[in-house]
Amino acid sequence: RKEVEQDPGPFNVPEGATVAFNCTYSNSASQSFFWYRQDCRKEPKLLMSVYSSGNEDGRFTAQLNRASQYISLLIRDSKLSDSATYLCAVNPPGTYKYIFGTGTRLKVLA
Amino acid sequence: SQTIHQWPATLVQPVGSPLSLECTVEGTSNPNLYWYRQAAGRGLQLLFYSVGIGQISSEVPQNLSASRPQDRQFILSSKKLLLSDSGFYLCAWSVLAGEQYFGPGTRLTVT
Numbered sequence: 001r002k003e004v005e006q007d008p009g010p011f012n013v014p015e016g017a018t019v020a021f022n023c024t025y026s027n028s029a030s031q032s033f034f035w036y037r038q039d040c041r042k043e044p045k046l047l048m049s050v051y052s053s054g055n056e057d058g059r060f061t062a063q064l065n066r067a068s069q070y071i072s073l074l075i076r077d078s079k080l081s082d083s084a085t086y087l088c089a090v091n092p093p094g095t096y097k098y099i100f101g102t103g104t105r106l107k108v109l110a
Numbered sequence: 111s112q113t114i115h116q117w118p119a120t121l122v123q124p125v126g127s128p129l130s131l132e133c134t135v136e137g138t139s140n141p142n143l144y145w146y147r148q149a150a151g152r153g154l155q156l157l158f159y160s161v162g163i164g165q166i167s168s169e170v171p172q173n174l175s176a177s178r179p180q181d182r183q184f185i186l187s188s189k190k191l192l193l194s195d196s197g198f199y200l201c202a203w204s205v206l207a208g209e210q211y212f213g214p215g216t217r218l219t220v221t
Contacts, residue, residue: 032207043200043212044154087154091207094192096142096161097169100211 001026004007004103009028014109017078021104030092033071034092035062037084038103047073069101078108112137116201116213123220129174129188131216133201136182139205143184144175144210148198160184196220 005024025033032051048055050062050071063073075082085103088095091098113136123129135141145157154168158176166176173192177185184201196219204210 025211039199041217043215046209046211049209089210096204096207097156097159098144098204099156100154 001062003027003092003099004088004101006086006088006104008102008104010105010107012107012109013078015078017087017108018074018076019078019106020072020074021086021088021106022070022072023090023101024068024088024105025090025093026069026100028066028069029093030090031093033062033064034089034098035071035073036089036100038087039084046064047086058108077107078106080110082106083108112203112211114203114211114213116203116216117200117218119214121219122215123191123218125193125220126190127219129186129191129195131186131201131218133184133186133197133213134182135203138182138203138205140181141205143178144202144204145184146200146202148200150197154200157188193196193218193220 003026009092035047036044037047038044048057050061054063058075063072085105086102087103089098115134142161146154146160147157148154158168160166160178163178174188199216201213202210
């Protein structure tokens, strides 16, 4: 089992739709979780950290499910500009490393 | 505020030539520093990370090396490039195991 796994997609959704991605992780003791957005040929940009209590920033909501070992990202009212690849990252316990998923590609269609 | 610089933005190098990519961070002290490579259409592969000057951890054995001569400077090097070294090289920083921030990257093509 990979340390961090994501559905590569693509997820094709119409403007205004709600879409959710999951990211599973293998190390149950992991403490820190993050979502990044990466546009084509650009560097990943931090979207949000994922806290145990969840995290919301405008149209974006991130949640952590420790029992099932996954984090999720929910995007409401999708915009064309949300089209990108969304990467999750997990910090394994006792290290300063970050393990990234391979990303989920989102296409928002007009 | 913190800023991370990488240069050059693009690079085309012949097989067997040396490589030196530099990354500097401004606005923070004693950051953790990272080098990643992203092959076309692939995920991020952690190459090296450093928690302090002169401290380098290597994640993937290969013909690359890294050095941290100053607190906010991280250098990725190779003595002889291979075709398989082509990719998008990203430097990143974090404070402890907190949020990680990436530089703009260097797109390397080995011909």
